[in-house]
Amino acid sequence: MKAATFYAPGDIRLEEIPEPAVSAGEVKLRVRNCSTCGTDLKIYRSGHPNMSAPQVMGHEVAGEIVEIGAGVEGWNVGDRVQMIAAVPDGTCVECLSGHPTVCLNQRSTGYQFPGGFAEYLVVPEQVLRVDGLTRIPDTLGFAEASLAEPLACVLNGQELARVGEGDTVVVIGAGPIGCLHVRLARARGAARVLLFDMNAERLAAATALVAPDLALAAGDDPVEAVLEATGGRGADVVITAAASAAAQEQGLRMLARRGRLSLFGGLPKDASTITVDANLVHYRELTIVGVNGSSPAQNKAALELIGSGRVPVADLITHTLPLDRLLDAFAIVERGEAIKVTIEP
Ligand SMILES: [Zn+2]
Known part of the structure; x- marks a missing residue:
């Protein structure tokens, strides 16, 4: 499959890599939209301490379930879903106190877990365990749904x-x-x-x-x-x-x-x-x-705010580009020409 992999600051490669395989407790998505964010640009320019290179980037993900691992219940092939970016462990003292946004062991999509600038993505077991995958309302497109993550x-x-x-x-x-x-x-x-x-x-x-x-x-x-x-x-x-x-x-x-x-x-x-x-x-x-990312519950609330029309986002998506043009997308963001650029892998 096609993917955009971060190797080092200034070195993101569009390459063919093997499609990820689903293990028990995971589901696999066909990524439909992964939107770009200022942080992506920062990572591209200067890297990030939490980035485990080489890594597929992208953390504003919406897609469709294409495969379900053993032991996963409640999801079906064809379900349209949006996924969290900040993944709490759900077990540390902060998570247990109800503050998953400051989880001591927070990991992130596109940093420690492979991200959405790829045709396929495997949703880690940890994301499902903390209720980090949400069904997209029928009325909502994948691009709009991908903005639930920044809105959260x-x-x-x-x-x-x-x-x-x-x-x-x-x-x-x-x-x-x-x-x-x-x-x-x-x-x-x-x-x-x-x-x-x-x-x-x-x-x-x-x-x-x-x-x-x-x-x-x-x-x-x-x-x-x-x-x-x-x-x-x-x-x-x-x-x-x-x-x-x-x-x-x-x-x-x-x-x-x-x-x-x-x-x-x-x-x-x-x-x-x-x-x-x-x-x-x-x-x-x-x-x-301060503020550090968002919780799985806030992701759900954000998707609901978008879906109900209380926070419209369709008009904020000013550019839609294919994965091949990811670096162009970053350049557009850097020049301040866009409000939001979404990638359709
Ligand atoms: Zn935690």
Whole structure:
């Protein structure tokens, strides 16, 4: 079968490899869509500490079951399914406390397990054991379903930041994750959603799709702009969907009293320190939250949000490419020309 294998930073090969065989406790998928993500690009450029090279990449997977291993119950050949990317072990102290997103032994599709940039993929036994495979509603295409994985991460972020009814929410970064944040915040009852991006073209493209209440580009002072737009009060929630230390520091300064800052996007590992005015946090009762992937339950909830139309995603998929053109897809993502690029292996 055709697959895109990561060997080293800058070295992804489209190659013919043997189709994976199903063992007991596993099911095999014909991958229909595997969407690309900023992380794929980061791995391509710089690798990743959790990546076991050589490895088939891709973690936003939707496909069709073509074979079922011994002992697997509840699934049929032909079932249309979406799969988790972050795979908890379900047995560590964090998992047992109900926090699988910070599992001590988390493994990931496309990192330690073979990913979806291939014609076929075997769903590991561990994924089935933690309920990480979900049937796609009949009304939904595979491409849309593949976006349940990033939306699940966005949902995790907004649950941790307690985005809710009446909130003013600022999203910094107008890429696909930023767009999902805008739509989910609205679905959760946010009163106003403001969107920032330094890249004017990307901001314009995102604004046309998700229609924030206010769009602000480079040149605007984001802190001033948010204070002005909120009558000096600030935002209830700021979400940084960009790998920017400056955005994180500005985000803290634009919060209202009791506001929450979600550090959704990570920073480069050699530049991951920011300056926090501790007294601002202290006197204003601010909360700073992190986010690490999503749980199997959040994946199911995300697929349901997409399937029910509460968080539409079809229009965010701006490019569809075959597997042969994966590197073109990465280039499109890198140039900021796309909102979301999906691959059809
Ligand atoms: Zn665990």
